[in-house]
Amino acid sequence: GQSLEQPSEVTAVEGAIVQINCTYQTSGFYGLSWYQQHDGGAPTFLSYNALDGLEETGRFSSFLSRSDSYGYLLLQELQMKDSASYFCAVEAAGNKLTFGGGTRVLVKP
Amino acid sequence: DGGITQSPKYLFRKEGQNVTLSCEQNLNHDAMYWYRQDPGQGLRLIYYSQIVNDFQKGDIAEGYSVSREKKESFPLTVTSAQKNPTAFYLCASSLQGSLIYEQYFGPGTRLTVT
Numbered sequence: 402g403q404s405l406e407q408p409s410e411v412t413a414v415e416g417a418i419v420q421i422n423c424t425y426q427t428s429g430f431y432g433l434s435w436y437q438q439h440d441g442g443a444p445t446f447l448s449y450n451a452l453d454g455l456e457e458t459g460r461f462s463s464f465l466s467r468s469d470s471y472g473y474l475l476l477q478e479l480q481m482k483d484s485a486s487y488f489c490a491v492e493a494a495g496n497k498l499t500f501g502g503g504t505r506v507l508v509k510p
Numbered sequence: 511d512g513g514i515t516q517s518p519k520y521l522f523r524k525e526g527q528n529v530t531l532s533c534e535q536n537l538n539h540d541a542m543y544w545y546r547q548d549p550g551q552g553l554r555l556i557y558y559s560q561i562v563n564d565f566q567k568g569d570i571a572e573g574y575s576v577s578r579e580k581k582e583s584f585p586l587t588v589t590s591a592q593k594n595p596t597a598f599y600l601c602a603s604s605l606q607g608s609l610i611y612e613q614y615f616g617p618g619t620r621l622t623v624t
Contacts (some may be wrong), residue, residue: 402569431611432610434612437522442617442618443600443615443616443617443618444553444600444602444613444614444615445615446613446614449611449612488552488553488617490611492610494580495566496541496558496560496606496610497543497558497568497610498555498610498611498613499555499557499569500545500552500553500554501552502551503550503551503552505550
């Protein structure tokens with residue numbers, strides 16, 4: 402089976418940088434996705450890494466190291482609207498995603 | 511406007527009753543998924559379907575059933591055999607093949623069973 406670990410909560414101030422780490426154990430790894438979910442809302446796709454390295458999409462970047470079974474999501478220039486839960490998800494054999502428990506990010510003024 | 515619809519948004523049922531949650535998509539996606547989310551937790555896969563008339567059990571399929579008679583529709587039935595059915599249920603879809611990592615989610619149905 403698959404297992405993912407990410408911190409449960411992170412607090413930061415507006416304008417700061419936050420890094421959310423995700424370590425995983427899986428067989429047949431294809432890639433790592435990141436999703437954002439505001440309270441009471443639906444998850445929305447943020448980014449995907451299949452190869453080692455950094456992928457940048459605006460203020461958000463995602464990194465993957467396949468050899469370390471590790472990835473992270475970097476949130477830069479934090480805004481109040483970034484307060485949400487962030488989930489990493491592993492794509493492995495079986496055409497499905499397995500999600501981590503989520504990291505709640507609280508942005509303070 | 512393409513997307514996924516789930517209805518109803520809130521659903522209340524008495525213990526011992528079966529209940530069916532609706533999920534419809536007009537994105538022309540091949541694959542559809544059902545997840546359960548408990549407060550403060552991640553998403554756990556219940557069932558998924560990669561093609562019409564075919565579906566597979568996810569990690570927590572016990573007490574649930576699904577059907578996939580049409581590409582656009584993937585209803586989930588929560589049966590009386592599900593021991594703790596109160597949860598937030600999310601339906602998602604994705605293109606098949608190499609794009610399953612990008613899933614589109616519906617707004618969810620919050621089910622309360624008393």
